[in-house]
Amino acid sequence: MLNIYGNIFVFFVAGLLFVFLTMALVRIVAPRRPNREKNKTYECGEEPVGSGWLNFNARFYLIAILFIIFDVEIVLVFPVVVRFRYHLLQGNGLTAFIDLFVFASVLFLGLVYAWKNGYLEWLRGVRKQLRVEGRVTLLKDWMAEQSRLQGDKNA
């Protein structure tokens, strides 16, 4: 039963070989002639000003965390779907479905929480503040206003 993992192992090794063998081949064959100009940071031909390393915005960390959570969720869903067929043959497909549904809905609630609290916006809380200040209008409010004005004009 364990030798089914042999397939995966072979694929894994082949994948690694694909990458590292080509990189090694390039290292061996290709010419390597560094000089001062070639090693300068690329700045569209100008002399580079400032550091080549940048600080990344911390908001990307939040996006990365959210992505990891939902990616792991998807990865966990796949084997369940495969086993779902087995349970269907045994007659309790509904149990498996409810199982998976509860799992997905718990994570979905997490997404709804993040959405409502503004974690998906680039600047959290800005939209609400702009609406309070009157600088941003919701589409439905704008359309209501327009139809009210049309109604006034007709009357």
Place this chain on the structure above:
Amino acid sequence: MLERFNMVNRLSPDANMVLTTVDKAVNLARANSLWYLLMGLACCSIELMQTGGPRADIDRFGSLFRATPRQSDLMIVAGTVTLKMAPRLRLLYDQMAEPKYVIAMGSCANCGGPFDLSYSVLRGVDKIIPVDVYLPGCPPRPEALTEALIKVQEKIKKEKYFLKKEG
């Protein structure tokens, strides 16, 4: 690495049949995947864009445009090079990795073109970088640029890396 240990450019062709084929294979791979650095400076760049467009497609030769010199091995200088742009062009050429090739496209890149009497025009890009193919025209048609690319491909296919170069 082979270069550093002096294992290239040493064997004569009749001594080693295998390396002839390796050379040919490597040259074939290099010639059919020439990625070019976009150096579209003036009107010739419109023709360069059209050569990459659907009608005269150089993507079928494996060429595609890169905006950075680090990922390109061909520089198509398309347009007038002014004296202000010249040091930047030279730096970009230096930042490309070997082996690199240059096509001077259009009269302005060949010899200054219609602007060769101006005070601020570099009369020919070969004053600052070595050019492999000169392509005349003002601007050259996309078919002409395709032919220039094919000439660079022919040049690459004749190169010897593992085997000894003549002369």
Place this chain on the structure above:
Amino acid sequence: MDPEKLITILTSRLGIAVQSMDAMKNDDLMIVVDKKHLITAAGTLKNDPALGFSTLMNHLGVDYGDSMAVIYNLYSPALKQKVTVKVYLDRDNPEVPSLERAFRGIDWFERETYDLFGIRFIGHGNLKRLLLPEDWDGHPLRKDYVYPALYNGIETARIDMMNETDEAGEPHV
């Protein structure tokens, strides 16, 4: 709008700033202004509610050989009229107040005029060369410009054609 009507309105608003006012073709009107009154004239043209020349269409410099000039092409969306404002400068010390505070878009136009003619704009925040390299010598569009022999080791003029003339008898460079 009738050019006469425009001339009367402008004369009444601008007053002493104007040296001369002539109609040009293409419905244009040329106003020659003295250097000292340029800022007040431009301010009136832009801010006066009856005039409203708030759009700067173009700005350029001219070298006439014995004097220089700067030209501003203004447009009024309210009156749908064009106007050209011209200021004559002397060649030895060509200076003119900058209109950057009135028309923000004139920034690079004035830099270009400085680059090619050498006309200094007083009050401009960033008067550097725009088109030519930073270490270039001289101002090329002047009538008495002499090509520098070398720029960083590269010839700027076709030395082999310097003393020749083309078919029409004009010198090449």
